[in-house]
Amino acid sequence: MSKPYAIRTALEEILDGLVEGDPFPPERELAQRFGVARETLRQAVHELLVEGRIERRGRGTVVAKPKLVQPLSLKSYTEGALRMGRKPGRLLVTWEDVEATPELTAALDVPDGDPVMHLERVLLADGQRIGLESTYLPRHRFGDFTETFDPTTSLYAAIRATGVRFGSAVERVETVLAAPREAALLESTTAMPMLRLHRRSLDVDDRPIEVVRSLYRGDRVAFEALLNDRD
Template sequence: MTKHELLHAHLETLMQGGIGPDQRLPPERELAEAFGVSRMTVRHALDRLERERRVYRVQGAGTFVARPPIAKTIELTSFTEDMRRRGLVPGSVLRVFETVAAGPEIGYALALSPADEVVHVERVRTADGIPMCLEHAYLPAALVPGLTTLEGSLYEQLHRRYRIRITRAEQSIRATVLDQQAAARLDAPPFSPALLVERTAFDERDRPVERAMSTYRGDRYSFEIAVTTAAAGSPARAGRRSGDE
């Protein structure tokens, strides 16, 4: 076994036995001296662990053990339901609750005039108290009269209070980085990797009832997509769509 492999195995042992999530690994210089290797070799080993999403780095502070990422399948489930399935306690920190004009982009997504009112909700979604996602949700105000605050699952509240049941959603997922404000909200380093999920959700009458932009911490979330081939003579089957509220 090479020194690089020995070092990698040693770091894995540390993470499995002694150093827990969000705790700092020994400094590069200390590891280099202990294994008689160059700091470049140590850096390569840490780079490999970072690519594997086993560690994360904080500039000026060191390398820390990452928490296992949460894998989400592409299906129409709420954030609250996802966390409960994994034995985690879902939570929310309400940052903004307001009624505003839809504007051109949100209005187009919700089939509204730009002047029509929408309810805008900004929340930090948490699992076991740890920030996971920063979300902005927009709802046609005419569909949710009297809605003045939001706790728990938005989809559950829409169904229970307004008899609105989300049946499908159209969404896109792309890579991004956290700006200063989003990083502060999610307790993550600025410009660290993230996933941006943009979604329009529809009810049983096929009305667009929610437009949402959700930013997930890249070190804590991954999306699993089932891909199938098209049956002979049949159109390709689309992947399941997701709503993450």
């Protein structure tokens, strides 16, 4: 058994005896216990941090909460969080009208250069920053939202309340590193792997509803999809 694998196995055994919020032993103590160099131990600890098994808190390290598992479906982030017993929340970053780029013109079926609503929010779960969501909406369909929508609440619930019914969406998921601004908003670092989602949603009449670009902390969020082949 290789030394890195043996160290990782030993750290897994330590985690098995701990629960969420328990302090995780410091690197110096662990290196002395297992008789390995700090560098060897640090790599194994870093892997646990990236996987979201442990997290830095203040000057120490503790056992992390389980990842928030979100469905890849036409459901809102709020529904996914509540399903796991987590409290959803949002912090408004930007809410403005922007001029439609050629990409948005095609995706939202609006005239070139028309104003498009841009809503950027930090997503929270139990007060933890887990994602950064940037949504573009056609102003001619949802212009009233500037007066009626509370950006700390569910956008999908507000859209459905207008009578719009979601019909379909195409979503792409990629692994990326955050830019400095994004990392700061998510209270993370540019070295932490992120999951980037790009979604275009249509209503039941195939009219564009939104374009969404979301960035999620890979150590705090996972995604799942229900697959079947019944044909």
